[in-house]
Amino acid sequence: MHKRFVNHCTIELTISPCGPILIKSGKEGADPTKPDMEFVETYHQGGKSIYLPGSSLKGAIRAHAERIVRTVGSDKPSSKGVWANDPLNDKRDYLSNKSAPEIYKLSCFTDQMFGSTEIASRVRIEDAYPVNRAQLKIEERNGVAIDRVFGSVAVGPFNYQVCTAGDFKTKIHLKNFTLAQLGLIGLVLRDLNDGWFGLGFAKSRGMGTVTVQYDSATVQYPGCVLESGQIKAIATSQQWPHTMLLGAGEFLDATEAGNYGFPKPDHQETPVAAAAMPLGFGVQLVWTGQIQVADLFERSVKAWSRLLGVAA
Amino acid sequence: MENLSPKPYRLIPFPKDTSGNLLALAKARPAGLDRYKASHYTGKIALQLNVHTATTVLSGITVLGSDIAAKIPKDSLVKTAISRSDQLIIPGSSLKGSVRSIHEAITRSCICKISRNYKLNKQQVKIKVPEGYRECSPQNKDIRDRNVELCPSCQVFGAINCEGIVSFSDAICTQKTAIKFVPSLYQPHLEKEDYYSNVKENVVGGRKFYYHFTNSIHEGEKGINTQLAVSESCFVGSLQFVNLTKAQLGGLLVALGQDQNHQFALKVGTGKPIGMGSLTVDISEMEIWTRSGAGNIDNDIVPHLRDRYTRYTLPESNQLTGEPLKQFMQQMIQAAHRELIQEPQLKQLAEVLKFPTDRAAPSGVY
Numbered sequence: 156m157h158k159r160f161v162n163h164c165t166i167e168l169t170i171s172p173c174g175p176i177l178i179k180s181g182k183e184g185a186d187p188t189k190p191d192m193e194f195v196e197t198y199h200q201g202g203k204s205i206y207l208p209g210s211s212l213k214g215a216i217r218a219h220a221e222r223i224v225r226t227v228g229s230d231k232p233s234s235k236g237v238w239a240n241d242p243l244n245d246k247r248d249y250l251s252n253k254s255a256p257e258i259y260k261l262s263c264f265t266d267q268m269f270g271s272t273e274i275a276s277r278v279r280i281e282d283a284y285p286v287n288r289a290q291l292k293i294e295e296r297n298g299v300a301i302d303r304v305f306g307s308v309a310v311g312p313f314n315y316q317v318c319t320a321g322d323f324k325t326k327i328h329l330k331n332f333t334l335a336q337l338g339l340i341g342l343v344l345r346d347l348n349d350g351w352f353g354l355g356f357a358k359s360r361g362m363g364t365v366t367v368q369y370d371s372a373t374v375q376y377p378g379c380v381l382e383s384g385q386i387k388a389i390a391t392s393q394q395w396p397h398t399m400l401l402g403a404g405e406f407l408d409a410t411e412a413g414n415y416g417f418p419k420p421d422h423q424e425t426p427v428a429a430a431a432m433p434l435g436f437g438v439q440l441v442w443t444g445q446i447q448v449a450d451l452f453e454r455s456v457k458a459w460s461r462l463l464g465v466a467a
Numbered sequence: 468m469e470n471l472s473p474k475p476y477r478l479i480p481f482p483k484d485t486s487g488n489l490l491a492l493a494k495a496r497p498a499g500l501d502r503y504k505a506s507h508y509t510g511k512i513a514l515q516l517n518v519h520t521a522t523t524v525l526s527g528i529t530v531l532g533s534d535i536a537a538k539i540p541k542d543s544l545v546k547t548a549i550s551r552s553d554q555l556i557i558p559g560s561s562l563k564g565s566v567r568s569i570h571e572a573i574t575r576s577c578i579c580k581i582s583r584n585y586k587l588n589k590q591q592v593k594i595k596v597p598e599g600y601r602e603c604s605p606q607n608k609d610i611r612d613r614n615v616e617l618c619p620s621c622q623v624f625g626a627i628n629c630e631g632i633v634s635f636s637d638a639i640c641t642q643k644t645a646i647k648f649v650p651s652l653y654q655p656h657l658e659k660e661d662y663y664s665n666v667k668e669n670v671v672g673g674r675k676f677y678y679h680f681t682n683s684i685h686e687g688e689k690g691i692n693t694q695l696a697v698s699e700s701c702f703v704g705s706l707q708f709v710n711l712t713k714a715q716l717g718g719l720l721v722a723l724g725q726d727q728n729h730q731f732a733l734k735v736g737t738g739k740p741i742g743m744g745s746l747t748v749d750i751s752e753m754e755i756w757t758r759s760g761a762g763n764i765d766n767d768i769v770p771h772l773r774d775r776y777t778r779y780t781l782p783e784s785n786q787l788t789g790e791p792l793k794q795f796m797q798q799m800i801q802a803a804h805r806e807l808i809q810e811p812q813l814k815q816l817a818e819v820l821k822f823p824t825d826r827a828a829p830s831g832v833y
Contacts, residue, residue: 174551222501222503226758226773301564301568302581303580304578304675305581305675309580341779342779350636359633360558361558361634361637362559364636453779463777
């Protein structure tokens with residue numbers, strides 16, 4: 156459902172390496188002083204800098220989200236509970252000649268979130284740029300494969316560039332999201348921070364682990380206004396208390412929500428109060444700092460658990 | 468020739484059946500990372516590496532002594548170790564390589580990395596591996612078709628086009644670094660007959676492992692000052708694993724020297740022939756999760772992954788420690804002995820890597 160804009164969430168976060176990380180550029184430059192494998196670079200704030208591409212972040216986040224869904228759900232289409240397909244090999248015949256709502260409804264949970272060849276993604280992840288280039292620590296590491304019989308060097312030595320310290324800021328956007336989808340993003344980010352999966356090259360050699368610091372989360376309802384302490388939908392007569400976190404299904408009538416398969420009701424009470432968006436049009440709730448954003452995820456995960464049939 | 472010291476290493480032969488024929492590799496489908504599988508274990512092991520002889524993994528950079536230390540002549544050169552914020556580290560890649568080579572030797576695994584040839588009398592001589600022991604190297608297509616089979620070590624530690632399911636972090640030294648003289652070391656002679664089971668055909672006969680010694684050598688005519696961690700210091704790191712079976716987790720623990728009946732130390736970094744790099748591993752806590760399935764009887768001590776993925780905040784203490792940890796490790800190791808470990812190879816390797824030892828490091832030519 157992209158024809159209407161009912162809710163939007165922006166999570167601002169800071170990613171910092173715990174040890175060495177390397178997102179390879181894939182090309183060996185002509186500079187002979189540079190190592191065999193170089194970090195991806197781009198121009199940012201008037202200079203050349205390494206960065207974490209949004210595609211690399213999205214790939215790692217999507218892969219872990221799929222892993223979670225297959226673990227607690229299924230890898231086959233299922234009318235009960237959640238499922239995740241094999242996005243690279245699924246021919247998606249079950250979506251041919253279907254209407255837009257049916258395509259969304261029949262797609263697996265992770266395709267609904269991250270997109271497929273049939274539907275656009277509702278999760279958007281920006282490139283992560285360094286907060287301060289001067290604080291980045293970029294080193295060179297060497298690698299050799301040791302000959303198992305002779306103990307000498309069998310392959311190598313090869314050298315590669317790694318970043319061992321610094322802060323990278325990025326944003327994750329969710330458009331027309333359900334609370335369960337936000338909850339799953341929360342679980343994935345928690346696991347990224349816990350080192351359950353990593354980013355980039357040589358993960359099985361300890362590289363790629365990072366910490367994730369939540370800076371803020373903003374949930375906006377663009378089609379609503381704040382009236383007498385209530386969030387009120389402009390186009391309909393619906394209204395909710397001003398401390399309510401609302402999933403996409405809440406803004407649709409029962410038939411339309413059913414066509415797409417959006418859960419309804421889909422709301423959670425939060426300690427954060429809504430405020431009017433700039434220009435007086437739309438309503439937003441803002442969670443600031445690690446503890447508040449973690450609380451937002453805690454509440455969203457309850458919706459995710461309910462979807463799995465676990466009492467929240 | 469009479470003054471030669473005994474060789475500081477020994478070859479562990481490839482596993483054979485009672486008739487003396489080589490056993491085939493124990494190939495199977497890798498577990499994959501697409502989900503946390505039922506009856507498999509996922510978690511993290513906290514590793515403490517106790518240094519017994521001087522240990523260092525070199526950065527490849529040599530600097531003037533004045534750049535890093537005041538106590539040595541300022542114009543002397545020093546080989547530096549890999550470090551982070553002035554603390555020495557053992558990179559995850561070094562630790563993984565060391566543990567993997569042990570795992571390969573005690574299971575029916577491929578010869579993962581080997582030199583292809585050597586030069587003799589200006590002629591290139593091809594080195595051969597025993598029939599069927601060639602490195603597992605699945606094609607991308609095979610992985611996508613899901614018909615790939617790998618040897619036990621490649622299943623756990625990874626192969627070309629197939630990511631491993633264990634991950635070793637860098638281990639960080641908690642004590643100050645030292646600088647000691649390390650004599651020059653020389654490359655092995657690949658043409659030596661000792662390396663081959665079939666000298667005529669140049670077929671290699673086993674995997675090389677260096678003995679541990681009571682001391683490391685820090686004197687000699689030629690050599691260089693080197694940054695290193697001295698004995699009694701300690702490195703702290705961790706090991707993350709996904710989808711290991713009981714036997715695979717047990718095999719990993721045996722390769723870390725945790726089998727009570729075959730305890731040994733690891734050899735890591737430079738200077739192995741002169742006694743350097745002896746480390747013992749202590750495991751005091753393990754975070755472990757599982758997804759129940761047939762035959763899973765340990766859910767009373769191992770939390771369920773469904774609980775992890777239906778709540779955001781996890782219980783603060785989720786670590787297995789003390790006696791329950793010991794019993795759990797023992798259970799895994801027993802499964803490894805039943806399904807994975809080649810007992811003759813383990814016995815021989817445990818003898819080579821036995822620690823403590825009364826063997827003195829060779830001070831001269833060997």
